[in-house]
Amino acid sequence: MVGFDAVVVGAGIIGSSIAWRLAQAGLRVALLDSGRMGAEASWAGAGMLAPGGEFEADSPWAAFALENLRSYPDFVEELTAETGETIDFQQLGAIEVAFSEDDWRLIEARASAQSMLGITIFRMSPQELHEEVPMAAGDAAGGWFYPEEGLVNPRDIMRALRTACIAWGVVIREGVPVRAIRPKPKEAEIITAEGAISARWGVLAAGAWSSLIPVAGCSLPRAFPVRGHLTGLHLEPGSIGPILRYEQTYIVQRADGFTIAGASSEQCGFNRALDPLILAGIRERAARLAPRLANCDFAESWLGFRPGIESDGPVIGPAGGTALWLAYGHYRNGILMAPVTASRVAQAITSSSEKDSSGPTGTR
Ligand SMILES: Cc1cc2nc3c(=O)[nH]c(=O)nc-3n(C[C@H](O)[C@H](O)[C@H](O)COP(=O)(O)OP(=O)(O)OC[C@H]3O[C@@H](n4cnc5c(N)ncnc54)[C@H](O)[C@@H]3O)c2cc1C
Structure with a gap:
């Protein structure tokens, strides 16, 4: 596999939403999963969109949870409009x-x-x-x-994300475990059993498995x-x-x-x-x-x-000064927190991409 702007590792709700947003912004995206897309926590979750059951002290994550809750109607509406899938929300x-x-x-x-x-x-x-x-x-x-507060069926969201990703040209590869990631300042090399893939950007979104994937030169919060x-x-x-x-x-x-x-x-x-x-x-x-x-x-x-996650909230941001973005550790709130996680990661990557001379190249 060659010629991607971004490779997303892990096709749960977090990685798939990021892949969708990156592809919408015109990047050529590959989405890799060791198993099946959306078959782990994002299949199992109850789908409560309920900051009141989770947060009582003021924190950036409480505010983030509320921002996500308020983004959900638009997130669901956009996915439904793009794909025609029914989402129980x-x-x-x-x-x-x-x-x-x-x-x-x-x-x-x-x-x-x-x-x-x-x-x-x-x-x-x-x-x-x-x-x-x-x-x-x-x-x-x-x-x-x-x-x-609300409720969504995460399995419906995952079905819609698959349809949306395919429509935007995301290359979805299932049954492809990522063995290691070698991030550099302007490139991420993703090592799979089938060989290495280089992309301008890597995104690590492998949920509870994220820190089992060795990332060269980086010590990441443990999931x-x-x-x-x-x-x-x-x-x-x-x-x-x-x-x-x-x-x-x-x-x-x-x-x-x-x-x-x-x-x-x-x-x-x-x-x-x-x-x-x-x-x-x-x-x-x-x-x-x-x-x-x-x-x-x-x-x-x-x-x-x-x-x-061994930190006070999900890890969302670059791994040091490298081309690898981290988006994992959403613990009990990954269904709730997918919309804004995805838009933040995608916006940061696309605004950096626009500064690159090559820029994004993909089309729908
Ligand atoms: C019982 C239960 C109830 C829940 N209820 C709620 C709720 O009501 N509301 C809420 O907001 N959240 C809830 N959650 C939490 C929510 O489900 C998770 O936070 C969210 O699904 C995490 O999404 P993710 O994409 O990070 O992880 P996942 O969905 O687990 O996706 C990670 C993906 O990475 C893949 N992967 C792993 N290793 C590799 C590798 N080496 N190479 C490539 N791919 C790899 C996996 O196969 C998997 O598909 C619940 C979770 C559970 C278990």
Whole structure:
């Protein structure tokens, strides 16, 4: 493979969104994945677009999460318009449920810190909660409503990204593990089992696997897998409504009624064996939130590897002064944070490319 302006390593939601944006800007792009495009964390994720479930202290990442949340409608609209793919994207909000006085005080303190960050939150009485979510536990003491939060099916996003990338001429190569990267100031050499590819730019976006790929001359923040289980069942569409959260448990419902309960969090390497005890624990916790789930047959369970990171947020930026860009470590929020990660990386690369004498050469 020769003649690319940019080679993106890792075709999850992060690498694929970057490849799409770079190709839209006129760069010739290759997108490489050791497995199948979008088959890892970006297939497994629940798809909550929910900064209120994640952030309470002021930080650049809290602001970044909110910027992404506000970008999502345009991101989905553009992908849909370009590809004609249907994307299940719902802006139904989220409810943090309280059961006890202690829960209530905790959530209240959190909510007041979050409103300082610009997160919109309303208090809900028990009656309002039960009107909004008839399936919620009868003994719930009310909740806090986050009206701006939403939900997307990441598998729909990945299908649309594949279509969009192909339409813009991105060369997608699956089953091609990258063995090493040799970045230089004006070039990145990507070493695969099939040989080396040189490009003006490299992008490392291999999720939880990112720091397993040796990058010559650079010491990069370590990424590591944080395994999460999810389990799902079919219910009537619209029977849940907003995202329901309580402590580490959540329930979300796709537009077709498929309802997902999550999640777990384990650090056990890349162990792909589903753990029945962990799944039973998730179902029990979910039934605490919505008792009807106690009597239901769950149709499907799966797991994925969140890209954990040894830094206080995802790594998005150049590797030293080289032609390699890093975009990994989005941990629990990679579905949420894809739109702005992609536009930032693509804008930085294309504005540097414009300064190069050669400039981008590709066309749709
Ligand atoms: C159970 C669970 C629930 C989640 N829920 C949410 C949620 O509600 N909201 C949210 O925003 N986020 C959620 N996440 C997190 C989100 O899924 C991730 O942050 C996001 O998918 C990361 O995307 P990525 O592209 O960085 O990684 P991935 O999707 O994992 O993609 C990385 C790609 O790199 C490829 N790769 C690996 N090694 C190599 C190599 N050597 N050469 C070439 N390619 C390679 C892999 O095959 C893979 O396709 C959840 C994750 C899990 C597991």
